[in-house]
Amino acid sequence: MPRVRKLEVFRVVLPHGRRTDSLLVKLTDQGGMTGWGETVSPAPKAWSRLEESLAALLIGVDWEHPDSVASGDSAVDMACWDLWTRMRGVPLADAIGGTRTSLMATVRLSPDASLESLVTRVNQQVCAGYGHVTLDIRPGWDVEPVRAVRAAYPALTLAVDCGGAYTDRGQLVALDSYGLEVIERPFPVADVYAHASLQDEVAASVAVEVCATADLDDYLTLRAARVLLLRPTGFPSISEARRAHDRAVAAGWDIQCSGGQGAGLARAATVAVASLPGCTLPCDVTQPPRNNQIVTPIVGANAGVIAVPLTQPGLGHSVDESRVRRLARDVFTS
Template sequence: MPRVRELEVFRLTLPFGRRSESLLVKLTDHGGMTGWGEAVSPHPKTWARLEETLGALLIGVDWEHPDAVPSGDSAVDMACWDLWTRMRGVPLAHAIGGTRTSLMATVRLAPDSSIESLVSRVNQQVCAGYGHVTLDIRPGWDVEAVRAVRQAYPALTLAVDCGNAYTDLGQLVALDSYGLEVIERPFAIDDLHAHASLQDQVAASVAVEARSAAQLDDYLTLRAARVLLLRPTAFPSLSEARRAHDRAAAAGWDIQCAGGQGAGLARAATVAVASMPGCTLPCDVTQPPRNNQIVTPIVGANGGVIAVPFTQPGLGHTIDEARVHRLAKESFHA
């Protein structure tokens, strides 16, 4: 039974790419075992709330399972799972029901300065071993870009991520003639009827990013999509993410796990969730830059394949604590 004797919380501004922020939680039990968790781009009030409440919630308190810790925070929940599974000597992936030891990966490509440059970047990724590519599109950068990539690579499995940027169906329906596997996040998340209308008109599967099991139920009721884009760290707990997985899989939906930002811990949790049986589509943890990560081995794809750490307990990665302290802009402990 875990009992935390010390906790530390770090706020990191990552040095590369978009210089995003991560909040790391480290829990240490009385035997010296540690568990780590991460929230990527946390809510501005999260830091103050954890500083006020986390010590009383965890220090010296016995708990039998991570679900017994009512933190409501993904980083704390992840740290509890990491500690709990490390104490039992089991991988996190196994503990939450994962079965795969490796995952196929998709690589995500942002809009480029030209169509020619985009096709060149796709060529680089195909040569690196990727058989699945996701293009980020937006109004004005969609049909021509997809057409050019499809003409260059007729057999490539191709998806598009619309970033919730569209308001009408026209361009998205036009994309369907290019053999897309998935159209991700086409409309505002609460516009269920637009999603349902698009799914009725295209052969591609529409993917929605639900952030609670209840929100997913609304999409299931309207048959507004056929794919759940599951971002585990967007849920308050890994158990809640697993419930969403179970409901989508029971409805016959495909599931794609995504979580390519952060310092590595959130990516590791995404890989663990993606090893569950219902996660049938390639996993997206490949967004650069890899240099932001504070874990060993780095979480990412090699030749289009992501390894699931099924021989190491917990998240399955070693934390570079010296680098954590160097990158920390702020910290507190209790």
């Protein structure tokens, strides 16, 4: 039974890419075993909330399972799962019911300066082994880039991510003639009816990202999509993400796991969740620069395939703690 004797929280700013913040939580039990967790781009008050409540919640408290901690924070929950599974010598993927040993990956490409440059980048990724590409689109950069990529690669499996930027479905319906597999996050997540209307008009599957099973239920009731974009660290706990997975699978939906940001721990948790049987679409952990990661081995794809670590316990990766301390802007210890 775990009993945490020491906890440390680090706020780190990653040096490359979009320079996102992460909160890293390290738990150490009485036997010296450690568990790590990460929240990417934390809410403004997350630091003070953890500093005020985390010690009382964890220090010297016996708990039998990560769900019994009920911290409401994804980094704390992840650290509890990592510690709990390491103590038992089992991989996180295995502990939550994962069945896959490897995952197909998608590569995400942001808008470019020109169509020619975009097609060149797609070519580079196809040559690197990717058979699935996700294009980030926005109003004004949508039909033309999709048309250009499809003309260059008629057989490529292609998806688009709208980032919730659209208010009208006209351009999105026009995209359907280019054989898209998925249209991700077309509208603001609260507009369930807009998603339902689009799904009725297109052959592509509409994908919605939610962070609570109650929100997912609204989409299931209206049949407003056919894909759940599952970002594990967007949920307060891994078990809550698993419940969303189970509900989507029961409704006949496909699932794509996404979690390309952060220092590596959140990405590792994404891979573990993506090993669940219902996660049928390529996993997205291909974003920021690999030299942002503080874990070994780094989390990423090789020739379009992501390995699920099933020979190491917990998240399956070791943490470069000296690098964490160098990157840390704030630290507190209890």
